[in-house]
Amino acid sequence: MKTLARALLWIGIYLVLVSAPLPLLLIGPVPPGAGLWWDFSMALGFGGMAIMGIQFALTARFRRTTAPFGIDIIYYFHRLVAIIGMGFLLLHFAILWVAYPAALGVLNPLQAPGYMTAGRTAFVLFIVVIVTSLWRKPLGINYKYWRILHALLATLAFILAVVHIAGVGYYTRAPWKQWLWIAYTLFWVGLVGYVRVLKPWLLSRAPYRVIAVRPERGQAWTVALEPESHPGMNFQPGQFAWLTLGRSPFRFEEHPFSFSSSAKRSKRLEFTIKARGDFTRTIPQVTAGEIAYVDGPYGVFSVDRYPQAVGFAFIAGGIGITPIMSMLRTLADRGDSRPLHLIYANLYWENVIFRDELEHLRERLNISVVHVIEKPPPEWTGERGRITDALLQRRLPQNHRELHYFLCGPKPMSEAVQRTLYRSGVPLAQVHFELFELV
Incomplete structure (x- = not known):
């Protein structure tokens, strides 16, 4: 109930922040009505900008705001509302283009008023930000450079949009109304400063040292860290963190x-990383003694959130075993005797991470451990292929509706298992999964 109350509180605060400009702009002198579609277009423009103005707060990683939901849900919501906000701005422009073309004036930036050019530039930049975010991988944009581009373009777009709003002056003639949008801008810039300056500075005061890098099966590597002159961090098994290796946190x-x-051994942090991207392929070159920084912990994907559960079932695919391994190691260190069930899918038996x-x-x-191998060796006598409805029916216990489930692996696998569990009568509140797909 406390988690639900906190979630409702933060949802309420968010709704107030994104909706505040509309009623506030109607206070005091307002321009005469210019028609239904004109006023609707203005409302869409202000609403879209209010949404964009709060966007950076969603990714600033404030632990209190993310704790009730999980930061993966917050990031997913961030992407969704960005599309909604952009939709508002597109409709704002489209209505003016169709019904009030004279209001848009000339397109030539050498002839158009500066505030109109600022608005058009902001509009284009917002589109670029969203397109490069949704299709970063197909466009082949490096994650590091995308993050720099994302932050710079989004900040510049919002500032230019505020210049446009102030220049047009519709509903914002009163000085205090102009200050409303200045406050949104300062809020945005302040968040950028917190994320890009203050937080890295705090991280720089709590460094870690790489003490080992060991190879695992399946082209994966485990990086082990210990705190350098500070007590380290406590985390819940299954959580995650942002890791910086051999670089400044800035x-x-x-x-x-x-x-x-294991969360019981918090003085030694380990991350198991599969080499499948520009950064992860460099992990084998990391050496003991290198400096590292850890921003965390984050996430709600943990058995610790369900202490009254009668048992747990873990369903993993490939590198998705990583957070589940943290939970299993922690439960073992605690001497937990509850029944556990692990179904672990891989392409090859030789690539099964943590097999031994x-x-x-x-x-x-x-614990019962079931390996599912899609391309098994000739002598294999276990489960073959992929995780299917029939396999789950064979391998899950009779009391499977009482268990809590943790799913981590490829998105198609996770979604298929969710559907199967739903059809078999497992309550939705007992099925937990992560939505991350950042790198």
């Missing part, structure tokens, strides 16, 4: 990874 070099180590340790965990946990 640079755009951080990447999100789940902890793979999972066998040893059978001795410390009340």
Whole structure:
């Protein structure tokens, strides 16, 4: 109930912030009505800008605001409302283009008023920001450079849009109304300063040192860290953090990874990383002694949030075993005796990460482990292919509706398992998964 109350509180604050400009702009002297479509266009413009003005707050990683939801949900919401806000701005422009073309004036920036050019430039920049965010991978944009581009273009677009609003002056003639948009701008710039200056400075005061880099199966590597002259951090098993290796925290070099180590051994942090991108392919070159910075912990994907659960089922694919391994190691270190069930899918038996340790965990946990291999060796006698409805029906216990489920792996796998669990009568509140797909 406390988590629900906090969630409702932050949702209410967000709705107030994005809706405040509309009623506030109607206070005091207002321009005469110019027709339904004109006023509707103005409302769309102000509403879209209010949404864009709060966007950076959603990705500033404030732990109190993200705790009730999980930061993966916040990032997903950030992308969704960005599209909605852009839709408002597109409709604002489209209505003026169709019904009031004279209001747009000339397009030539050498002849048009500066505030109109500022608005058009902001409009284009917002489109670029959204397109490069939604299709970064197909466009082949490096994650590091995308982050720099995203922050710079979004900030510049918002400032230019505020210049446009102030220049047009419709509903904003009163000085205090102009200050409303100045406040939104300062709020945006302040958040940028917090994320890009203050937070990196705080991280620089709590560095970590790489103490080991060991190879795992399946082209994965585990990076082990220990705190340097500070007590380190506590985390819940299954959570994640943004990791910076061998670079200053002021640079755009951080990447999100789940902890793979036990939360009972918080003095030693471990991240298991599969080499599949520009940054992750450099992990084998990391050496002991390098400096590292860790921004975390974040996330709600953890068994610790469900202490009353009678048991847990973990369904993983490939590198998705990482946060689940953190939970299993932690439960083993705690001596937890609840029934656990792991179904772990991989393409090849040789690539099963943590294969040997999972066998040893059978001795410390009340756990059943089922490996599902899509292309097994000739001598394989276990489950073949992919995780299907029939496989889950065979392998899950009779009391499967009482368990809490943690799913982590490729999106198609996760969605298929969610549908199967729903059809089998597992309550939605007992099925947990992550939405991250950043790097």
